[in-house]
Amino acid sequence: MKTSHQAYRPDIDGLRAVAILPVVLFHIGFPGFFGGFVGVDVFFVISGYLITGIIVRELRQGTFSIADFYRRRVLRIFPALFVMLLVVSVLAALVMLPAELLRYGKSVAATTLFSSNILFYSESGYFAPDSHTKALLHTWSLAVEEQFYLFWPLILMALSTSRQTAIRWGAVIITVVSLGWSVWLLKHDATATFYLIPTRAWELMAGALVAIFPGLPANRRWLREVLAALGLLMILVAIKFYNDSVPFPGAAALLPCVGAAAIILAGSGGNSLVGRLLSWQPAVFIGKISFSLYLWHWPVIVFTQIGLLREQTWTVKVIELLASFVLGTLSWRYVERPFRHVSAAVPNRQVLGRAGVAIALGLVVGLLYVVPQGWPQRFNEQQLAAARYETYDGDHEYRGGTCFVVGDNQKFDAAQCLQTRSGSPNLLFIGDSHAAHLWPGLQAEAGAAGINVLQATHTGCRPAIADLAQPKGACQKFVSQIVTEWLPAHPVDVVVLAGRWTRADLPGLPKVIAAARQHAKRVVVVGPIQQYVSALPRFLVRASSNQQQAAAQGLASGPFALDPQLREVAVGAGAQYFSLIGALCAQRSCKVTVDNGVPLQFDYGHLTVEGSRYVVGLMMPVLDGRKPVDTVASVPAANGPRP
Known part of the structure; x- marks a missing residue:
């Protein structure tokens, strides 16, 4: 079966930059990026395309191994993720209140098991704890991805033994069912639609479809230019005009997802103006560090608020942005890159075994915070009362x-x-x-x-x-x-x-x-x-x-x-x-x-x-009308006796 995933494409790293920058700027609170949350959806499409392309090509060549697949996932995800968890866990113990640290312990365990999306869904509600006290809230998207990759390779393996068109039809059916479910459930439980895999799977499948189906006649320059330009425009429109009043994901997520898929599809047939723009070296670099940048930007924001207790002034926002980039770059350079180039001589058994140890340690850290109910012994009775x-x-x-x-x-x-x-x-x-x-x-x-x-x-x-x-x-x-x-x-x-x-x-x-x-x-x-x-x-x-x-x-x-x-x-x-x-x-x-x-x-x-x-x-x-127009009560001092 043909697949468009064959060689490194710098334009995809540039597309990652288009995804990560709006997410970071939206979370920090820069104006003009109220729809920046759609960057996560773009990431889903990219991931679905790249991973499906690898799996389908290896299945066609007869070289696919589920152990090799999870080895690659471990080396890609675990090192940067668990280094971040280690640092954040120490900071959490220093600054979080007991109930917050208790919740954090649960989120560490859930993140370690790639189920934090389910945990955060269960904690949702208008007066649920402030999102800015949840240092691992951003890991919900990692959980969605890893849950997807638990079943998708197995489905591809099963379908690859059938007719050549079985994978295509299977992919189309999964996409349509998931999208339909997302649109329906959004009207009944918007939070579940946002967090859970059944209503998010279609976004990864959008990228998978591009990898599975033969390329459109993208050898035609005009078609590549139109596809790429429209795709970028769709993403930018969503970033600019979406906000928290737009029901999401549901049908609204089609705009950034189809846009991302169009850019990837256009690039599979050759170059374009948008492709050259996305291949610009600064954009490619931001794309390369995007995973680490995503991991670190949210803890930076959270601990600025609950640790340093700083108002989100322009100065603070700029410092948060710079700190996120510094930490993201360091993580990419000294954690991500070395582990991604681990020698093939290191057996899968060893890599996966160490991944199991990391998961066990993550669960232990979570229990250390959950069992003692958030370490209330750190505070006196007056502090605990507040x-x-x-x-x-x-x-x-x-x-x-x-x-x-x-x-x-x-x-x-x-x-x-x-x-x-x-x-x-x-x-x-x-x-x-x-x-x-x-x-x-x-x-x-x-x-x-x-x-x-x-x-x-x-x-x-x-x-x-x-x-x-x-x-x-x-x-x-x-x-x-x-x-x-x-x-x-x-x-x-x-x-x-x-x-x-x-x-x-x-x-x-x-x-x-x-x-x-x-x-x-x-x-x-x-x-x-x-x-x-x-x-x-x-x-x-x-x-x-x-x-x-x-x-x-x-x-x-x-x-x-x-x-x-x-x-x-x-x-x-x-x-x-x-x-x-x-x-x-x-x-x-x-x-x-x-x-x-x-x-x-x-x-x-x-x-x-x-x-x-x-x-x-x-x-x-x-x-009750005793005071005339535009008169207010007053107190002699802010904490003085009530008049």
Whole structure:
């Protein structure tokens, strides 16, 4: 059977550079790369092409050995991976909180067994631990690849004994079934679609198809040029225009995957302008170090946040990028390359045996962190009390799954959450999780004042829409339906708009305020709450004496700059404005604990139940109408007594 995989192709290393750079820049947070996650999909296509080409050619020649195949995989993956695991495991023991180190131990074991994608899927959820505390989160893609290569060589071996077309038909069937499953499951369980092999296999198969099928008439120069140019354009469009609002992978993954396959196919027939561009030496070098760069870039980001507790300023981003490249280059030069050129005289038995030892050691390291429950002995009782909030269940406390929709697959229970009551004031609050975290306080404080509280909250859905008549996406449709359909039929006394506001919300906020004012006596906009570069409990644990001062060093600057701008827009549109920053912070020193040392917030910004009651207590004079327009409560000191 013909295969296009025959010789080294520098353009494929260049394509690796096109894959890895957007991933790294996206994770670090450089603007313009919000779709950089598609680089992983490009990697899948490249891997499927190269590995399938090798296997098919060796099967045709009668030289394929499953032991040789896994020997190559071990020498390619294990050395760089396990060196990274060793270094990261030491750092984890130094800086992670007990619950984090416990989870890390599980992830080490799962990564060692190439099943971390399954583990991270099981840990998913809106208030699941912050991804920036999971130093091995990026290994999910390695797990997908290695799971694929457990069964794909065996399938090829079985099909190669049949007719010549059996491999082609088998590959097509697997691709179609996996893609169809991905499209279907995305509507029912998007997280499973993202992490698990059945819905990702088709991306590796896209590359496999290019290796298996005879090349198109790519000897024609114009066809190669068109294929390569369109392929690169498809990848770049996905990188530029995709973001976290695009349902992914599913059908959306076709754009980068087909693009990568087109570039590979074009290069199989000869050179092209894109091929020469990808063969540029700097691009080829980045492609060569791409595996090590991928392994190291995420731990660099994670430990910058949870170890150094640094805000993602431009300076920090550039340093993270440079550090990732330095570590990736060193790993490639001194770990990857030497092991990839291990002499053929070293028997497979020895190579695979040492791989087994490495796996056993990885499991031992994982158990060393899991069995003692994350080594809590590293901290005193006061620190442990604060650290326990790192596992806080915000979903449950905010009525997740009913009045707080966590993910697009959940249904909002309007009958329970929007039940008005005659004879008492009705207050409706709308927004994302930064609105939902007001629920415990509103239930207690407003409920005690005789106010009926109605909740319409959805993750990521800030109540600011530029065009209410034509909302885009599930979030805007959710907010628009509440404001333009439900509210006119059920007028209320007070509408509260809250969210994790951004500058992008400023143009759309007046539209929602205007619509709400038509069917409510008053509209109150709640400003941004103070946010931290890492979870607040982490700063409380690290504090040697003054917790407030320690936390002040980790305050994110964005909310402080946005607060006066949001006030101006809200008041200009006729709403009342309550500044959480004005109420909770004196200059850059903010309240951090309530009620016997309970943290005000359990992560970067969401309120604990006690924190919610405290905050809503400050808001009540505005919510019940005792305070005039644009007045905020104040505290004499950030941690002073409640007024």
